[in-house]
Amino acid sequence: MKDQVVDIRDIFKARQTVSRNLKPTQLLRYESLSRLIGADIYIKHENHNPTASQKIRGAVNLAWELRRNGVTRIVTAANGASGLALACAARLFNMSALVVVPEKSPLSLTQPIQDQGAEVRASGIDFPESLRIARRMEENGDYYFVHPANEMQFIHGCATAALEMIEELPEADVAIGSVGMGGCIASTLAASSVLNPKLKVIGVQAESAPAAYLSWKTGALQRQESRTFSQELGMSKAFETPFSLYADSLADFVLLPEHRLYEGVALAAHHTRQMVDAAGGAPIMAAYLLRQKLRSKTVVLFMSSGVATADELEEAYTLSAFRSGKPEEL
Template sequence: MNLFKEVEQAYKRVQNDVYRTPLLYSNWLSNHCRGDVYLKLESEQVTGSFKARGSLNKLRWIQEQGLQALPVTASTGNHGLGFARACNLLDIKGKVFLPHNAVTSKVESIKAYDVEVEFHGDDPYDTEIFARKTAEENGWIYISPYNDTQIIAGQGTIGIEILDELSNPGNILATVGGGGLISGIGSYIAKYSPETNIIGCQPENSPEMSMSVRAGEYREIKSKPTLSDGSAGGFERDSITFDLCQKLVDDFILISEDEIASAIRSMINHHSKLVEGSAGVAIASVLKYPEQFSDQSTVIVVCGANISYKKLQSVLCK
């Protein structure tokens, strides 16, 4: 599969209906690691997350195929929000399954769109399994947040925008949950900037992809609570993103909860930018290992800004 071609096709589908987000040079992080660090601000994307790209690409692809069944998905919030927005944009019905503990602000944002919402389970992975089974039983189209070629390709359009502004960056860092974001970006970058290192960043409390890649086989690991709710939970055993991460990701960095919180505060202090926990994971990776990024150009994908008031309050009060 030439996934980079899928990324290019995805860009044609979505470019007029998502933001081309800024690539901001960070004096703060550049000075910290004695290199050149850029922030790809998907935190300023429509819906506040990169997830708007993949969802729109998938639903446009469904329309192109002439498929009529109800599209449904499962999400902790950001993917569901992107999906809901895309449904409204394309004037189609859709349904979002959410875990009971999904962030309230994200749930309310999803409900602001004309989609059906149903709750099941307390772990994002359990919600995914239930949603997929329910879709199969009803003949619906299940849209995975990450285990889907068109979703991955849509997220990969970020790679096109990065290379349009910065040729051959030394490193690109992205937070990894199910692996759709880094698989999409990595597939495009591997074709057009093969010397670039692709680095996956995960919270220590939810490291399933990194542990699985390092073990060379799927490992199911029970997640602990994390500020990085956008990347929390496991991934499906047969997910195409596992093979892609094995092939494309050069290194993984694990980040503690205190380091995530510190990165969120630092983004407010140094750039006046509000980011969510999953974005803080990638930012914290450069803060944690500055020597790894010295004398190079590095892009951090700041994946989202949808942090709840309660979590933000806990971060700012530390």
């Protein structure tokens, strides 16, 4: 599949908007992780953003552009951090937001969105159906529909994280990020392809929700049932716009079984003292599994999300990796 072209000027323009509203996130080196993996390990702490995810960058850039063009009411669908990010950005720019979520969504998803002043409507048996319902609301003329993955201005905003990383650590050899909807990993590629073409970008996804991996592997958009516990990684399809950016550009793609996702959460707590979800911890686990290939390299792990549920943390923190700081050898 032919890559979609991103103009680097759009990313620098997005940084002007993002930097007016958000502070840069920390890029920290971790000695204990560096010893464990045998590489120089840095973490880009996107979990330190408001809403605890990288997606707030994209939401701020997108909402600002929509507001400038007269949009005052937006609707989207979400089963994770994108809904909260868009609700927060809408509030920032005095816009009304409606977020459609699957009918059995937990309070841990819906309450933070409502706390940002957005309306939450539980409709649809799963995320794809909620997405279709949200899109129909635009067709009725009530709202401007914001797709949670296929918005280039969202990707431009998310790319400001990679821009910060490349400027602060230009010697980085490898970057690893989680793939759910794909916008964050696509944004890293969008920035690095121009500013550091030698940077190898690696994606990591749940083995129980491998649609993006299968799409990358086959070169065509794929659907696959999601059975993972992770809200952020639990996509049953790959999305067109992010896929057009990572289809031919990822250096590698790692699939993690469920127990390895939990171990990633545990490792994040042990080594960085950060409370993150599976998407936030997965790059650590992927780096450990790739440690032979990463030896002596400078590696940046994007801790892109910290929206863990209580059940997720409880399961992860019972594992031996939480205390020992080392995954089980199978």
